[in-house]
Amino acid sequence: MRWIAIRAAMLFDGTGLVRDPLVLVGDGRIAEIVSGPRAVAPPDAELVDLPGATLLPGLVDTHECPPGVVMGGPAARIVGSGPGTAPSRNFSAR
Template sequence: MRRKTLILAILSLFLSPLVAQSPRPDEHWIAVRAGHLFEGTSDSLTVNQVVLINGEKIVEVGAADQVKIPPHAEVIDLSHATVLPGLIDAHTHVFGNGPDLEMQILRDSYQYRTLTALANAQKDLM
């Protein structure tokens, strides 16, 4: 009896780290590899980043060589793209602005409004 208890105790010591590291069934890990990342707290892009998500929560963001991706994580490779936060008000009127928008459409040529749209888009994105 003592021998069985001793064997179980030794096995539990060796197996407990393996059990502790295995994912829970309700966990869903996602790692997003970002070629460029705009996180919104500065006006510059960082390169070669990883966003690590567990369930519905972002748990880590950092350089790809610093973030440890769990082996069972789903990896989304956006290393060729720029990743942005998802909650951005993208509603904008780049073709015109101000209270006389209808008059601008009637008064200004299509070419002029296109150049205005380009300038406004650059202002919005920079």
């Protein structure tokens, strides 16, 4: 099995912050998350060191704008993306 060990400053696990975590990934899946004295990577693991970073393993970014919506300042603008699409319209965010 190919191991990747990801070390960071913090990790948010959905319940709180874990300091100095080591995330062990094997075959593309999170196998274990450890911290403290147990946080030792397997000797053959590829180490990814992310000092100062906070990891959010398993969480999906759900703060996405639908395709064609451009956010900026107090207004959102819907833009057409090809032939036959609607012209741009501005909407006030209230």
